[in-house]
Amino acid sequence: MKQKTKYHGEIEIQKHEIIHFPFGIPGFLNEKKFVVLQLNEESPFLILQSVQSEQLAFIMTIPFTFFPNYAFDIDENTIEQLHIEDEKDIHVFTILTVHEPFEKTTANLQAPVIINSKEKLGKQVILSNTHYKTKHLLTELVKEEV
Amino acid sequence: MIGDGIEITITAIEGDQVKVGIKAPRHIDIHRKEVYQEIQLENNAASQASLKVLKGIKLNIKNQK
Numbered sequence: 001m002k003q004k005t006k007y008h009g010e011i012e013i014q015k016h017e018i019i020h021f022p023f024g025i026p027g028f029l030n031e032k033k034f035v036v037l038q039l040n041e042e043s044p045f046l047i048l049q050s051v052q053s054e055q056l057a058f059i060m061t062i063p064f065t066f067f068p069n070y071a072f073d074i075d076e077n078t079i080e081q082l083h084i085e086d087e088k089d090i091h092v093f094t095i096l097t098v099h100e101p102f103e104k105t106t107a108n109l110q111a112p113v114i115i116n117s118k119e120k121l122g123k124q125v126i127l128s129n130t131h132y133k134t135k136h137l138l139t140e141l142v143k144e145e146v
Numbered sequence: 147m148i149g150d151g152i153e154i155t156i157t158a159i160e161g162d163q164v165k166v167g168i169k170a171p172r173h174i175d176i177h178r179k180e181v182y183q184e185i186q187l188e189n190n191a192a193s194q195a196s197l198k199v200l201k202g203i204k205l206n207i208k209n210q211k
Binding site for chain 2: 023025026027028056057058059076077080081095096097098108110111124126128134135
């Protein structure tokens, strides 16, 4: 099926690529269907594109690329809500707030996007009792450039 | 009780501090309002990146090589 996207124009997607977010995401509670797209082949960035709203897309990355020590427990409610049975099915992403210049871009480590790739279910999980914040600089990226 | 499934209890009263307990079914998540609002705000900000800014990301990756 054809899908209009914010950053990739019109693309073809398969039904099985659609991830269902039964609870939407905070600020966008009615957005319940997304696809995960690569930004381009080489980059560590991905796009969480709404299937329902062409102009709604989030830039994400795999947090462990920039924050190798990033760790948290997934609460029981989330395990049940996403029907998680095997940790191999769990994919963790972080939504980035991109700024200009890019070095000012921040990662929301306090609310990772968890996707069960087997069940095609996703949710943005708000970590409780955590030292992680909604804005962490991607400083590792800047260091690698130098 | 709120509806059928949500229960609010007063778990302790200490001086002028009241401790509240909340029980809810597993499909309902509970968060402090200020935490939830911060996530909403951050998501809103994150959703507003423009194509121009994204092209900036592509440039950054090229520069690394």
